[in-house]
Amino acid sequence: MSINQKIVNDFIKNKIEFVTTVPCKQLAGVIDEIEASKVIYHIPSNKEDEGMGLCAGAYMGGKRSAIIMQNTAIGVTINTLVTLIQYYNIPLPMLISYRGEIGEPVACQVEMAVHTKALLNQLNIPTYHFHTQSDAAELDAILNHSFMAKKPVAILTDASFWQGA
Amino acid sequence: MIRSDVLKTLIPMISDQLVVSNIGLPSQELHLLDDQPTNFYMLGTMGLSSSIGLGLALAQRAKVIAIDGDGSVLTNFGTLPTIANNPADNFILLIIDNGSYGSTGDQPTYAGMKTSLAKVAEACGCDNVVECSAEDTAAAVQAALDGDKMTIIVSKCESGNIKVPVIDMDAPVIRHRFMAEVSRRNA
Numbered sequence: 001m002s003i004n005q006k007i008v009n010d011f012i013k014n015k016i017e018f019v020t021t022v023p024c025k026q027l028a029g030v031i032d033e034i035e036a037s038k039v040i041y042h043i044p045s046n047k048e049d050e051g052m053g054l055c056a057g058a059y060m061g062g063k064r065s066a067i068i069m070q071n072t073a074i075g076v077t078i079n080t081l082v083t084l085i086q087y088y089n090i091p092l093p094m095l096i097s098y099r100g101e102i103g104e105p106v107a108c109q110v111e112m113a114v115h116t117k118a119l120l121n122q123l124n125i126p127t128y129h130f131h132t133q134s135d136a137a138e139l140d141a142i143l144n145h146s147f148m149a150k151k152p153v154a155i156l157t158d159a160s161f162w163q164g165a
Numbered sequence: 166m167i168r169s170d171v172l173k174t175l176i177p178m179i180s181d182q183l184v185v186s187n188i189g190l191p192s193q194e195l196h197l198l199d200d201q202p203t204n205f206y207m208l209g210t211m212g213l214s215s216s217i218g219l220g221l222a223l224a225q226r227a228k229v230i231a232i233d234g235d236g237s238v239l240t241n242f243g244t245l246p247t248i249a250n251n252p253a254d255n256f257i258l259l260i261i262d263n264g265s266y267g268s269t270g271d272q273p274t275y276a277g278m279k280t281s282l283a284k285v286a287e288a289c290g291c292d293n294v295v296e297c298s299a300e301d302t303a304a305a306v307q308a309a310l311d312g313d314k315m316t317i318i319v320s321k322c323e324s325g326n327i328k329v330p331v332i333d334m335d336a337p338v339i340r341h342r343f344m345a346e347v348s349r350r351n352a
Contacts (some may be wrong), residue, residue: 018220018223018224028312039343041223045222045243046247047241047245049210049212049213049241050212050216050243050247052214053214053215053216053217053220053221053241054223055220056213056217057216057219057220058220058221058224059220059224060205060217060224060344061222061223061224062344062348063224065220079209080213082210084213084217088339089340090340098329134244160255
């Protein structure tokens with residue numbers, strides 16, 4: 001089973017039926033897998049805060065939701081994370097490509113990478129960093145944790161993680 | 166007619182419907198006029214009423230009315246292509262277009278100048294776009310509720326506000342009672 005299939009299988013196991021995505025090169029395979037899934041409604045969004053609105057609505061409609069995005073989106077979505085997702089106690093797993101880490105070819109991506117964990121920490125968002133493929137063994141439990149706690153969680157997946165794909 | 170006058174005319178038809186209401190005065194006015202567990206009040210996060218409404222409509226069967234403002238649609242323009250390409254026939258987006266940022270002191274928006282939100286919605290691919298006067302809004306909303314097609318209504322009204330108290334209900338309480346209603350309607 002590919003890592004992309006494993007991720008989507010864990011989503012389905014945790015009854016996630018609604019996923020919004022804003023693409024990143026590293027996430028292309030998992031986005032294809034989401035699109036191919038018959039269980040998950042895939043709704044691409046134009047901006048990540050819009051995507052979080054869609055997820056909040058779907059959750060209130062009885063469908064567990066998740067967002068797949070790049071770490072640059074943390075800069076875009078702080079207000080939405082705080083005043084919608086956290087304020088209303090809405091669970092939201094965020095599968096995030098952690099651009100700007102070791103192996104990154106684009107220097108500008110490092111500028112956001114150096115702030116990513118600090119921002120998530122400041123927002124009190126439980127954060128998990130997947131560096132090797134074996135780290136994904138914990139994904140099922142992390143997703144479960146998000147819905148149990150009704151909180152957003154961040155799963156940062158770096159270039160080393162995806163190179164093993 | 167200003168926004169609160171339009172909302173007043175809508176109460177008989179939306180009182181028992183799932184309503185997602187925009188941040189600031191629109192939510193406060195709706196709360197004052199007709200507080201219902203079927204109302205989801207946004208207390209923050211400008212721009213996302215239409216996105217929350219669409220997500221909700223796609224996830225369950227009951228009709229959903231998202232009340233949005235011209236300023237909020239302008240700040241989340243990406244919502245219109247997403248709505249157009251993911252049609253939910255139980256979804257009505259009502260944009261109260263008073264040409265101003267009402268909650269922040271009635272500064273003018275571009276929708277009150279050269280930009281037509283109805284034309285933008287059409288250009289984004291939304292099939293069923295209705296632009297109407299404030300006076301005709303209730304009839305347009307009723308027609309949308311009676312039909313089974315996703316509808317975008319742009320209600321052109323005057324700028325202006327009434328004095329309303331803030332909503333002091335806690336956000337998780339708003340969500341919790343709203344979700345109980347959603348699940349009752351889908352039982």
